[in-house]
Amino acid sequence: MSTPYLNRRNEIETYFDRTAVKAWERLTSDAPVSGVRARVRAGRDEMRATLLSYLPQDLRGVTILDAGCGTGALAVAAAERGAKVTAIDLSPQLVAVARERLPKHLDVTFLSGDMLDPSMGKFDYVVAMDSIIHYPTKDMISIIEALSRMANKAMIFSYPPRTLPLAILWGVGKLFPRGDKSPAIEPQPPKKLRKALAKIANIKLGRSYRVATGFYISEAQELVRA
Numbered sequence: 077m078s079t080p081y082l083n084r085r086n087e088i089e090t091y092f093d094r095t096a097v098k099a100w101e102r103l104t105s106d107a108p109v110s111g112v113r114a115r116v117r118a119g120r121d122e123m124r125a126t127l128l129s130y131l132p133q134d135l136r137g138v139t140i141l142d143a144g145c146g147t148g149a150l151a152v153a154a155a156e157r158g159a160k161v162t163a164i165d166l167s168p169q170l171v172a173v174a175r176e177r178l179p180k181h182l183d184v185t186f187l188s189g190d191m192l193d194p195s196m197g198k199f200d201y202v203v204a205m206d207s208i209i210h211y212p213t214k215d216m217i218s219i220i221e222a223l224s225r226m227a228n229k230a231m232i233f234s235y236p237p238r239t240l241p242l243a244i245l246w247g248v249g250k251l252f253p254r255g256d257k258s259p260a261i262e263p264q265p266p267k268k269l270r271k272a273l274a275k276i277a278n279i280k281l282g283r284s285y286r287v288a289t290g291f292y293i294s295e296a297q298e299l300v301r302a
């Protein structure tokens with residue numbers, strides 16, 4: 077792991093484990109939120125549904141890694157469909173929220189740590205929703221490549237596409253109070269990113285879909301094992 081990766085990872089951990097824990101906990105709950113955040117929440121609900129729709133409907137016995145699980149919504153939805161889910165996040169505090177929110181009838185292995193930790197082994201599917209958005213292009217591609225190697229069938233993720241509206245609207249400064257600034261979000265030009273990903277050995281590009289709710293713009297991308 078390179079020093080720039082580790083430095084950025086530390087900033088992300090500090091942000092999600094300290095600065096923004098409460099705001100993130102609220103955004104990912106049913107508690108009322110202001111108009112901007114409500115639209116972000118709606119966009120994120122649509123993105124989660126999109127990523128989950130790229131998985132088989134019947135997930136009984138299927139192993140899934142929720143990489144950068146935050147408060148665990150995607151992990152829970154996959155477990156509801158029968159998947160054996162491991163969910164990991166850098167932020168122990170968000171993982172604690174995820175554990176608390178886990179419905180009693182479900183079993184998900186929640187871990188706090190790095191989603192690239194090789195000791196977790198391999199999974200049928202690896203899903204990373206909005207969890208690589210703070211890494212610069214080079215690291216983002218390396219992370220996607222590493223996660224795709226951990227997936228026997230497909231790796232599915234979302235990222236911020238570089239579009240003009242995104243540049244204007246998606247300052248997390250708009251989502252969270254002043255002073256709660258997140259590490260920079262690193263939008264990627266989709267064509268360029270796809271071209272780089274197409275070079276990864278033994279994977280091919282699958283479906284993609286853009287969610288744009290005004291204040292949340294994010295692109296789903298599926299990478300299928302060739």
Ligand SMILES: C[S@@+](CC[C@H](N)C(=O)[O-])C[C@H]1O[C@@H](n2cnc3c(N)ncnc32)[C@H](O)[C@@H]1O
Pocket residue numbers: 085088089092104143144145146147148149164165166167170189190191192204205206207208
């Ligand atoms: C924008 S949040 C998204 C959380 C969740 N996937 C969701 O959609 O609600 C990004 C999450 O990725 C996590 N994250 C970023 N880099 C990570 C890494 N290297 N290992 C584990 N988690 C990471 C952060 O701690 C944060 O909780």
